[in-house]
Amino acid sequence: xxxxxxxxxxxxxxxxxxxxxxxxxxxxxxxxxxxxxxxxxxxxxxxxxxxxxxxxxxxxxxxxxxxxxxxxxxxxxxxxxxxxxxxxxxxxxxxxxxxxxxxxxxxxxxxxxxxxxxxxxxxxxxxxxxxxxxxxxxxxxxxxxxxxxxxxxxxxxxxxxxxxxxxxxxxxxxxxxxxxxxxxxxxxxxxxxxxxxxxxxxxxxxxxxxxxxxxxxxxxxxxxxxxxxxxxxxxxxxxxxxxxxxxxxxxxxxxxxxxxxxxxxxxxxxxxxxxxxxxxxxxxxxxxxxxxxxxxxxxxxxxxxxxxxxxxxxxxxxxxxxxxxxxxxxxxxxxxxxxxx
Amino acid sequence: xxxxxxxxxxxxxxxxxxxxxxxxxxxxxxxxxxxxxxxxxxxxxxxxxxxxxxxxxxxxxxxxxxxxxxxxxxxxxxxxxxxxxxxxxxxxxxxxxxxxxxxxxxxxxxxxxxxxxxxxxxxxxxxxxxxxxxxxxxxxxxxxxxxxxxxxxxxxxxxxxxxxxxxxxxxxxxxxxxxxxxxxxxxxxxxxxxxxxxxxxxxxxxxxxxxxxxxxxxxxxxxxxxxxxxxxxxxxxxxxxxxxxxxxxxxxxxxxxxxxxxxxxxxxxxxxxxxxxxxxxxxxxxxxxxxxxxxxxxxxxxxxxxxxxxxxxxxxxxxxxxxxxxxxxx
Numbered sequence: 001x002x003x004x005x006x007x008x009x010x011x012x013x014x015x016x017x018x019x020x021x022x023x024x025x026x027x028x029x030x031x032x033x034x035x036x037x038x039x040x041x042x043x044x045x046x047x048x049x050x051x052x053x054x055x056x057x058x059x060x061x062x063x064x065x066x067x068x069x070x071x072x073x074x075x076x077x078x079x080x081x082x083x084x085x086x087x088x089x090x091x092x093x094x095x096x097x098x099x100x101x102x103x104x105x106x107x108x109x110x111x112x113x114x115x116x117x118x119x120x121x122x123x124x125x126x127x128x129x130x131x132x133x134x135x136x137x138x139x140x141x142x143x144x145x146x147x148x149x150x151x152x153x154x155x156x157x158x159x160x161x162x163x164x165x166x167x168x169x170x171x172x173x174x175x176x177x178x179x180x181x182x183x184x185x186x187x188x189x190x191x192x193x194x195x196x197x198x199x200x201x202x203x204x205x206x207x208x209x210x211x212x213x214x215x216x217x218x219x220x221x222x223x224x225x226x227x228x229x230x231x232x233x234x235x236x237x238x239x240x241x242x243x244x245x246x247x248x249x250x251x252x253x254x255x256x257x258x259x260x261x262x263x264x265x266x267x268x269x270x271x272x273x274x275x276x277x278x279x280x281x282x283x284x285x286x287x288x289x290x291x292x293x294x295x296x297x298x299x300x301x302x303x304x305x306x307x308x309x310x311x312x313x314x315x316x317x318x319x320x321x322x323x324x325x326x327x328x329x330x331x332x333x334x335x336x337x338x339x340x341x
Numbered sequence: 342x343x344x345x346x347x348x349x350x351x352x353x354x355x356x357x358x359x360x361x362x363x364x365x366x367x368x369x370x371x372x373x374x375x376x377x378x379x380x381x382x383x384x385x386x387x388x389x390x391x392x393x394x395x396x397x398x399x400x401x402x403x404x405x406x407x408x409x410x411x412x413x414x415x416x417x418x419x420x421x422x423x424x425x426x427x428x429x430x431x432x433x434x435x436x437x438x439x440x441x442x443x444x445x446x447x448x449x450x451x452x453x454x455x456x457x458x459x460x461x462x463x464x465x466x467x468x469x470x471x472x473x474x475x476x477x478x479x480x481x482x483x484x485x486x487x488x489x490x491x492x493x494x495x496x497x498x499x500x501x502x503x504x505x506x507x508x509x510x511x512x513x514x515x516x517x518x519x520x521x522x523x524x525x526x527x528x529x530x531x532x533x534x535x536x537x538x539x540x541x542x543x544x545x546x547x548x549x550x551x552x553x554x555x556x557x558x559x560x561x562x563x564x565x566x567x568x569x570x571x572x573x574x575x576x577x578x579x580x581x582x583x584x585x586x587x588x589x590x591x592x593x594x595x596x597x598x599x600x601x602x603x604x605x606x607x608x609x610x611x612x613x614x615x616x617x618x619x620x621x622x623x624x625x626x627x628x629x630x631x632x633x634x635x636x637x638x639x640x641x642x643x644x645x646x647x648x649x650x651x652x653x654x655x656x657x658x659x660x661x662x663x664x665x666x667x668x669x670x671x
Contacts, residue, residue: 067631156517156519161621161626162629185418189631191417192415192416192419198605211520
């Protein structure tokens with residue numbers, strides 16, 4: 001009660017200072033950015049609102065928009081699927097930390113194929129997306145898939161048509177495992193695809209893959225499960241073929257080298273570890289190091305602290321992976337040392 | 342006494358008339374201003390929108406120069422952008438849609454005004470207007486979930502086998518049977534603009550005086566001759582207006598096209614291959630345009646859509662003017 005009165009007083013004082021009106025409720029936290037975390041953020045904020053009365057107002061306008069909004073100072077926190085490097089963060093006086101983990105999975109449309117049967121290696125996926133392997137019964141695919149009946153059909157590559165964090169993690173992985181991909185295409189939220197057709201959003205890619213026979217695409221795990229698509233296992237950096245699942249995503253998050261990454265600048269694709277899913281993805285939160293309104297930033301951090309501690313179950317229900325315990329304590333230590341409140 | 346009142350009444354009525362004249366002139370002036378402002382509003386918003394897009398795209402134009410117009414590159418990683426693929430896709434899909442929509446709409450309008458039994462005209466006319474009100478995303482979803490499988494399963498393979506083997510034209514119809522692509526987008530667009538064009542056509546066909554038509558019939562004309570020689574010449578400019586309305590919508594349509602076009606930045610001769618359009622590119626990529634030059638290129642694309650639309654409409658207008666001059670000389 002006391003703190004809420006205090007924050008309100010500060011809010012009123014600030015409003016008077018900078019001459020703006022309408023800061024009636026200081027604990028109305030605003031955020032903008034990646035669409036990836038929108039479902040879990042709205043679930044969390046609903047529960048959090050019921051518990052504490054604090055509201056999170058999140059606009060899922062895309063990572064690019066989130067970065068632009070936080071840099072312009074129009075929101076309390078931004079969110080991006082692509083981490084900013086420490087230099088860029090420093091220039092913008094921003095701090096960065098992970099919020100939740102997900103994963104990207106390859107899906108295929110081959111008649112009679114059941115989920116989890118097909119196997120890929122990273123370089124193989126890169127060659128398919130480069131347009132070098134064009135037939136399903138190509139030797140390179142057949143070799144690691146002796147149990148699958150591969151048709152003599154053309155492969156139709158499906159990719160995202162919109163810029164997206166899913167694409168970023170997918171091509172980041174392809175760049176790590178294929179020097180040719182890195183040189184010819186590179187990585188980003190949208191790239192110049194050598195072959196294929198583009199679907200809008202995860203749902204667009206899922207729809208295309210479901211409709212075009214002999215197609216391959218990549219979607220977040222939740223979409224593959226909801227649409228009952230034939231996802232594939234992928235060989236990880238330890239040489240093991242792993243299935244996409246909560247456990248393998250979590251293994252990737254746990255084995256990634258967070259300790260030595262400044263400002264959590266780390267993309268956890270191709271993570272080490274026997275059980276790690278090679279295309280796991282992290283969403284990042286961006287927040288000011290020296291906020292103009294410390295109370296609002298503190299309220300935002302309190303929310304994430306609560307989400308780390310209590311939101312894990314809800315995250316799993318929506319096919320997200322909560323952050324491992326060591327990582328969340330590292331994040332909280334990072335807040336203490338980096339953010340002035 | 343009577344003369345007296347008359348002497349007083351005349352000057353007072355003159356004064357009244359003068360006052361009235363002045364008031365009318367004022368009201369007229371005000372009216373002219375209001376109407377002129379409404380007219381200027383269109384011009385202002387148009388130039389304002391075009392100029393702000395030119396301003397937003399200045400970085401792209403100054404970086405790439407004129408090569409922005411004919412480069413097929415669209416590489417967000419290396420910051421290289423060119424507009425040829427989206428411009429080509431926009432023009433091709435709009436052309437396909439017009440090739441289908443104009444004759445079909447003409448047929449619909451004729452049927453409803455000349456041929457259909459009376460009880461049918463009102464309900465079918467209302468149905469067409471209802472079709473015009475369906476949001477474009479519905480057409481997009483229908484296209485993707487219903488029409489694309491039909492195209493991929495039956496129409497594309499048939500085109501490949503039968504039309505794809507012809508010389509020259511065949512190249513347009515050879516390609517993988519994906520179901521999505523420029524032809525599909527053109528057909529969906531045609532379905533979307535048919536209600537616009539046909540309802541305008543129907544409306545203006547109804548304005549043709551019955552006397553004219555009946556005279557022609559009395560002289561022994563067939564229905565077709567009445568339509569071609571009486572109805573169409575009488576309504577030509579309004580019909581053209583309706584076609585332009587549809588063309589404008591075709592060029593700028595976003596959501597429905599995005600769903601069925603395939604969104605691939607590649608230039609290909611085949612209509613069965615995926616392509617891209619200006620509006621679809623902007624809608625797809627604006628949210629995650631993470632560098633200034635990327636965003637600027639997308640806004641520059643928007644400006645080019647203005648230019649492309651302007652050129653296409655001007656060109657069409659000139660062509661039609663020439664046609665009608667020939668008509669006059671005959």
